[in-house]
Structure formats: structure tokens, C-alpha cells
Amino acid sequence: MPRTARPEFPPPALITDTADLDALCTRLRTQSFVTVDTEFMRERTYWPELCVVQLAGETEVAVVDALAPGLDLAPLGALLADTAVEKVFHAARQDIEIFVLRFGDVPRPLFDTQVAAMVAGFGDQVGYDSLVSALTGGHIDKAHRFSDWAARPLSPAQITYAAADVTHLRRVYERLRARLEKDGRLEWVAEEMGVLADPATYRPDPELMWERLRPRTTNRRMLGLLRAITAWREREAQRANIPRSRMLKDETLLELAATAPETPEQLARARGITRGFAEGRIGASLLAAVAEARALPEEALPAVPSSRDGLRPSPALVSLLKVLLAAKCEQHHVAPKLVASSDDIDRIAAEESPDLPVLHGWRQEVFGADAQALKQGRIALGVEGKRIRLIAVPG
Numbered sequence: 442m443p444r445t446a447r448p449e450f451p452p453p454a455l456i457t458d459t460a461d462l463d464a465l466c467t468r469l470r471t472q473s474f475v476t477v478d479t480e481f482m483r484e485r486t487y488w489p490e491l492c493v494v495q496l497a498g499e500t501e502v503a504v505v506d507a508l509a510p511g512l513d514l515a516p517l518g519a520l521l522a523d524t525a526v527e528k529v530f531h532a533a534r535q536d537i538e539i540f541v542l543r544f545g546d547v548p549r550p551l552f553d554t555q556v557a558a559m560v561a562g563f564g565d566q567v568g569y570d571s572l573v574s575a576l577t578g579g580h581i582d583k584a585h586r587f588s589d590w591a592a593r594p595l596s597p598a599q600i601t602y603a604a605a606d607v608t609h610l611r612r613v614y615e616r617l618r619a620r621l622e623k624d625g626r627l628e629w630v631a632e633e634m635g636v637l638a639d640p641a642t643y644r645p646d647p648e649l650m651w652e653r654l655r656p657r658t659t660n661r662r663m664l665g666l667l668r669a670i671t672a673w674r675e676r677e678a679q680r681a682n683i684p685r686s687r688m689l690k691d692e693t694l695l696e697l698a699a700t701a702p703e704t705p706e707q708l709a710r711a712r713g714i715t716r717g718f719a720e721g722r723i724g725a726s727l728l729a730a731v732a733e734a735r736a737l738p739e740e741a742l743p744a745v746p747s748s749r750d751g752l753r754p755s756p757a758l759v760s761l762l763k764v765l766l767a768a769k770c771e772q773h774h775v776a777p778k779l780v781a782s783s784d785d786i787d788r789i790a791a792e793e794s795p796d797l798p799v800l801h802g803w804r805q806e807v808f809g810a811d812a813q814a815l816k817q818g819r820i821a822l823g824v825e826g827k828r829i830r831l832i833a834v835p836g
Contacts, residue, residue, distance in 0.1 A: 453502045453604035455595070457509035459516070465496065465503050466516040472498045474527035475520070476610040477548070479536045480590040480603055487678045487685065491539050492590035496520075497607035504603050506595060514543065521548035529614045531555050531569045531606075538643040547638050554610065556633045557617045560626050562774030569606075577612045581605075624774075629803050633779070647675035652746065654691055656698070662735075665742040667698035669734035673727055689713065701735055702728065754790030762786045764822060765815055768829035769808045780808050789816060 456462050469475045480493040494505040494517060507514065521528060521540055528548040530536050532555045537547055558567045563575065570581035585602040621627050636642055651671040656664060671694055678685040689697075693713040702708040708728060709719035718724050763786055770777040781789075781799040788795040789812050800809040811831060814820045821832045 450497070450500065450502050450608050453504050453600055455600055456503050456505040457512060459511070459513040462505060462512065462514070463516040465501075465505075466520040468501070469496060469498045470520055470523050470526055472526055474529055474552070474614065476529045476607040476614065477521075477536065478530065478603070478606045478610070479539055480588075481535070481539060482589070482591045483684075485683070487682050488542065489535065489539050490591060491543065493595070493603055495603050495607040497604075497611055499611075502604045502608050504595070504600050506593075508591065508593065518544040522546065524549050527552055529554065529610060531572070531610060531613070532566075533637055534642075537637060541640050541643040545640075547640055547643075549638065551634060551638060552614065552618075552630070553634065553637060554613050554617055556637075556779075557621060557630045559776035559779040560629045560633065561617055561620050561624070562776065565776045565778035567776075572613055573609045576616045577609060579609050579612075581609070626803075632802060645675070647672035650675050651694075651743075654695065655746075656695065659745045661739070661742040661745060663698050664745065665737050666701055666731060666734045667694060668743055669730045670694050670697050670727070673730040677723065677726070697727075697731065701731055703732070704728070754787050758790045758816065759786055761815060761822060762790055762812055764829060765811060766808055768822075769811060771828075773807050775807060780804050781812075789813070 454461075454465070456465060476495075476497045478495040479491060480495075481489045481491050483489045491507045494507055494514075496503050496505065496517075505514075505517065506512065518540075520526065521544060528551045530551065530553050533551060533553040537551070540546075540548055554572065555566060555569075558572050559565060563572060570583070573579045573581055582602070582605075585599055588599055588602075590599070618627070621630060648668065651664070651668040654667065654671065656667055658664065670689075674685055674689050674694065678688045681688070690713050693711055696711050697708075700707070700711065702711065705716075705719040705724055705728070708714055708724055709716045714724075766777050766781055766786065770780055781797075781804070785797050785799045788797060789799070797809075798804060800813070811820065815822070819834055819836075821834055823830050823832045
């Protein structure tokens, strides 16, 4: 059964002209909020290729063909920057990355219904289709989820599919917001928007990308080589606009950091590197990065990532804290993943005074304070019926 827009919406308008886009965005800037979604392609590129932008106001919905010849998206940028209009997304991170790249900043203010749903107790990273079904009774047809959005012309079915996302999103937002306002949790959502609203979230530093590989070594020279090679890959992938893994795979980076090749012949021995690559311009550039890292003085090498291996938490205490987390999140109807991660639990169990988000703000009220009390022996866990309850331990 195909998705349809809300009955009160007219058929979606296809925007391919700058004047029409300007008129649409001018009307939408009179709204208190607008729902936004994008369709993009990224399988063969480093940078996402924006293909379609979907927008819905109170009584109209439009599909903007971002690839239409001559279309200037400046009116869209002005709408996204208008702080009088809240921009509503679901699972916003990739959409926002596209807009930061295109317009230089995050849409402001913004509201992510996936985050809001976790605050409202719908579970960890609830899917859009599940949320639509739970809050509106609507149905999401996934038939065009993997369409080639760069192909033109867009089909009527693609346009209907794209428009339905933002029309359903209006009702999802309205009902979620009312629920959170009733429960006094809108500030919780605003706090979670902090990371999404920071442009730095979408501009990874090439010099820090090596940390994602989690190297298992304490050899600072090897870490310096890995930092240099990983930063080189990031910049080359950006320059060539290809996925970083197509430039070099992670395991190849780790091998090169360990072997520190000095010649094209040595470089070509690494897995995933052809002789043509090693002997060409790109290979020469990579070898230069390796040589530069090899020449770094000791004080310029990265520090060994802090390890908590020596602070092994008690498995029993970790298990108790996880039970407490589940119980407190059940009580407060909030997703556990939003409150504390497994790493947070390990650190609470192992460290004396860890500085963690879970020990501040609303998370401290929901879980952090009781977690510390449990660790310090001031409370215990019991069972009452089918629920976990907290028992005060006499001092």
C-alpha cells in the first residue's frame, strides 16, 4: 500500500525553479515550525550529493529538486537560518551535515524527533516507521527507500514517497512535543540538541581520525605514523571525493604504521596497495607523509590513549548498575542508551570520581545519583512484584 500525504495537504509541489523556491521559503518563514528531510547519494563519493529536499508547512508540502539546472538554493539557506522557525528532522545528523557543507552552519533552532522519542520512552534509536505507526497510525511504504535519487526525471512515485516523510513528521512532532511538554522534558531534548547544533560535529579533524581505529599499541612512534597516514587518507579522499575506504582500508593503515615503508617497493608489499598506486603520484605523496612522521621529534608524537585496563570493574557491580539503569529508565520512561552507555557503566564501577554526562543534569536525577549510591553501598536492589525497587541501607 503506497504512502499518502495527510488528507489536509494538497498534492506535493515539485520545485525546480529559484523563483518558486523563494516563494515557498518566504511562506514557510511565517510558520512556527517546518519539517525537513533530504534524499542524497553517497555510495561512491566522500561528500554527500544532495538530490532532493522535502519541506512541509501547515498546509503545503514541497519536494525541491536540488539537482535542477540553474536552481539556486539560497532561499532554502535563509529559511534554515531563520531562528524564528523551528526546523524538525528525524535522525538529523546526516541531513544537517549536508546543510553545514552547503550553507556553512547548522539549521537553527532544530528538533530531532528520534532524540525526542528516546526522551519520551520509545526506546533506543526508534525507527521512523515505528514512530509514525505508534503516534499517528500511519504506514511507511519502504518501496523507494533505495531509489537512485540522482537519476532524472524524478518519478511521481518518488515524489509522493519523498513528500510523505515530512507530512507524517508534522504529526509526529506535534504529538511528541505535547507529550514532552506535559512531562516537563522539553529541556531534556534541548540539552541533547547541543551536539547536533555544533557545526564542529560535522567537520571531522583529519589529525584526530586515527583515534577511531583504536590501535592496540603503546609505541608512540607507530601512533605518530598512524596519525599521519590516517590524516593523509582523509585529505586525499576529500580531494578526490571518494569514500575513505576506497582510498585505503583501515587494516592497510595499521599495517603501514607498523612497517613504515620508505620506498615504492616496500609500499607495494602492503595489503590492498597495487604497484601502480605505490609507484604513482598518490604513492609518492603517501611515502612523503610517512617520512615526515618518521622524522618527528619524540615530543611531537601523540600520547598513548589512556587505558582503563588497570581499572577493571567488578563484573558483579557492573551487572547491578545495568539492572539499576534498566529499572530507572523503565520508571522514567526514557531510553537507557540516552542515559548511559556501557562505557559509562564501566567507568562508574571502576573509577572513584569519573567526569561523565550521566553524573550531571537530568541524567544525574534519573540515574547518576542512585548509581553512585549503589556503588557506595547506601542503597540496595530488591524485587517487589515484577519491578525492581531501591532499598535504603542503614548507615
